[in-house]
Amino acid sequence: MAILRESYYIYLRNLKIWLAQPMNLVSAVLSSAFVFLFFGAPLGGVTQLPGFPAEDYQAYLTAMVIVMSVVFNGADVAMAVLTDILSGYFEKLLLAPINRFSILFGSLLMAGTRALVQVVIIVTLAILLGVSFKGGALGVLAVIASATTLGIALACLGLVIALKTKSAQVTQNSWLLFMPLAFLTTAFMPKELLTGWFKIAVTANPVDYIMAGIRAIIIQGWEWDVILPGLWMLVAATVSLITMATWFYRRATA
Amino acid sequence: MSNHEIVQVKNLVKVYPGGTRAVSGIDFTVIQGEFFGFLGPNGAGKTTTIKILSALLKKTSGEAVVAGYHVDRDPREVRRRIGFAMQEVGLDDLATGWDFLVLQGLLYGLSRREARRRAAELLDLVELAPVAKRKIGTYSGGMRRRIDLVAALMHSPALLFLDEPTTGLDPQSRLAIWEHLEQLNEQGVTIFLTTQMMEEADRLCQRIAIIDQSRIVAEGSPQELKAKVGGDMIRITIASTDERAGKALMDKAEALVKELSYVSGVSSRDGNLIIGVKDGSSGAPDLMRVFHDNKIPVTHLSVASPSLDDVFLKYTGRKIRSEEASGDEAGQMLRPWLGLKRR
Known part of the structure; x- marks a missing residue:
């Protein structure tokens, strides 16, 4: 199929561009490491609180670090696409006799790759810090797979922002949208220990369900009561965001 | 097709x-x-x-x-x-x-x-x-x-x-x-x-x-x-020893040139003969031959063609903007701010 080959070419190009900017990956990994460093040991005492579900606070934090890194990945992908739009290279790609959706797929594939590489590094880091995955080796794979999927879904959101606004100012600041998604969650505390508006916001944030599912695999093992809502939310978010991105993309390139 | x-x-x-x-x-x-x-x-x-x-x-x-x-x-x-x-x-x-x-x-x-x-x-x-x-x-x-x-x-x-x-x-x-x-x-x-x-x-x-x-x-x-704007202009300078002889030569040349079929107009200005022709590149050699045959000494000849500028002016009534296009200026100004120039 021509579209697969074309998407692959676009993907390879995106990969080369990404590898040409190693700081992107370094800063993503460092910011994750900082979270472990700044919050892990110093705040470890919270595990003593009655009702706290984990004994190891770093294990608790791992899900949050993973989700945070793929959430911000969405903003980075948006910026990469916008850079192509502003430089005119996007139009040059559209001029080629290829299926235009191969440009979209090549970008999403790249978003998945970035998310995958980041998540694998964070999981390795967590294991090195002594975090043990209760879900076992299969759990590690499940965490990596679901975080990568979430990365692709959120890249769709970033892509829509870039295509719709074509504005570097808006796109560069799209982390303002992504930040609540990452932090209005049970990132640091389980829901039972949260109160007031924050608890309501967390309940309304779809990303929290996915984060909770990933965390369950890490700190509890195959706890399906928590994992399943997360899984459904992930599937729903991925399907709807990819649909939305495709729709906007079709309109933007018509 | x-x-x-x-x-x-x-x-x-x-x-x-x-x-x-x-x-x-x-x-x-x-x-x-x-x-x-x-x-x-x-x-x-x-x-x-x-x-x-x-x-x-x-x-x-x-x-x-x-x-x-x-x-x-x-x-x-x-x-x-x-x-x-x-x-x-x-x-x-x-x-x-x-x-x-x-x-x-x-x-x-x-x-x-x-x-x-x-x-x-x-x-x-x-x-x-x-x-x-x-x-x-x-x-x-x-x-x-x-x-x-x-x-x-x-x-x-x-x-x-x-x-x-x-x-x-x-x-x-x-x-x-x-x-x-x-x-x-x-x-x-x-x-x-x-x-x-x-x-x-x-x-x-x-x-x-x-x-x-x-x-x-x-x-x-x-x-x-x-x-379409008009033909070429040929400017000719004729050598002469004194003013009277020069005037006579000029009059002779003007009369000769007027008879030529491809000449659309002729006038004398500052001791030069300005001749309008359809096509300067073929007109100039022919004019030289005519002057030579009639023993009129030519010291200088130049051909000027209408430019596309004249064409543009004729059809639009305006001169085309001569400056270079600067592109999307606002966009260009923003680029360094966004770190896009070198990416």
Whole structure:
């Protein structure tokens, strides 16, 4: 199929561009490491609180670090696409006799790759810090797979922002949208220990369900009561965001 | 369709959402092998037309057939057959020149091997082989234009669209691009270029259409268009020993010249004879023969032709903007702020 080959070419190009900017990956990994460093040991005492579900606070934090890194990945992908739009290279790609959706797929594939590489590094880091995955080796794979999927879904959101606004100012600041998604969650505390508006916001944030599912695999093992809502939310978010991105993309390139 | 017409445009109209009429019912054809130019000021509708013809932009109405395919029915077939170097040079600054060209080839259906062979060949052609492995972001303005030009040639298109290919370049880089274009045209590539530079249109194009305020106001070869403005002017200085003898010679010359069929007018000014002729290049030698036969000593002769500037003035009542197009100024100003220039 021509579209697969074309998407692959676009993907390879995106990969080369990404590898040409190693700081992107370094800063993503460092910011994750900082979270472990700044919050892990110093705040470890919270595990003593009655009702706290984990004994190891770093294990608790791992899900949050993973989700945070793929959430911000969405903003980075948006910026990469916008850079192509502003430089005119996007139009040059559209001029080629290829299926235009191969440009979209090549970008999403790249978003998945970035998310995958980041998540694998964070999981390795967590294991090195002594975090043990209760879900076992299969759990590690499940965490990596679901975080990568979430990365692709959120890249769709970033892509829509870039295509719709074509504005570097808006796109560069799209982390303002992504930040609540990452932090209005049970990132640091389980829901039972949260109160007031924050608890309501967390309940309304779809990303929290996915984060909770990933965390369950890490700190509890195959706890399906928590994992399943997360899984459904992930599937729903991925399907709807990819649909939305495709729709906007079709309109933007018509 | 005749086989020779590689571009056929009939009553083409483009109205942008918001009501701006960029193109108001233009007709023209481009013949295979021709070097055809669209000459007009900024905002005349040149870029809009060329983008419609390359299937990047949808027309509002009318008909546009490129390389035998309707641009809106078979956009991919059209794109396969054309190369397009855009005004806003769409380059991938973080890619190397080599990777950029090879990918371009792959996207146009070349095999990896063909793409590599062609990239090497074209980099040689535009003398960019030594910088092929450098990132495009480090290239100079002239190098960027050249790599953009050869990117449009990777799939050996029969028809090449160029939107202001030398705008913003220094004279030396401009000349280099012109030479490449002439060479390509000699090799049989049909070239359709837009420009707001008279000199460029005059030097390169076999036929031009002057476009102003979304309409074509004149069409023909540069020579034809200039001839419509009026013929050439020949200025002759006659040698004489004194004023009276000079006056007699001048009168004799004027009387002789008036009888010639190709002379449209003659007058004397500051001791020179100004002669209007249809075509200076054939008129001047003949005039020299006439003067020689009649023993009138000529010391100096010069021929001046009307320029495309005069043509533009005649058809639009205005002078074409002489400054270089500066592009999207606001966008350019923002780029350094966004760290986009070097990316």
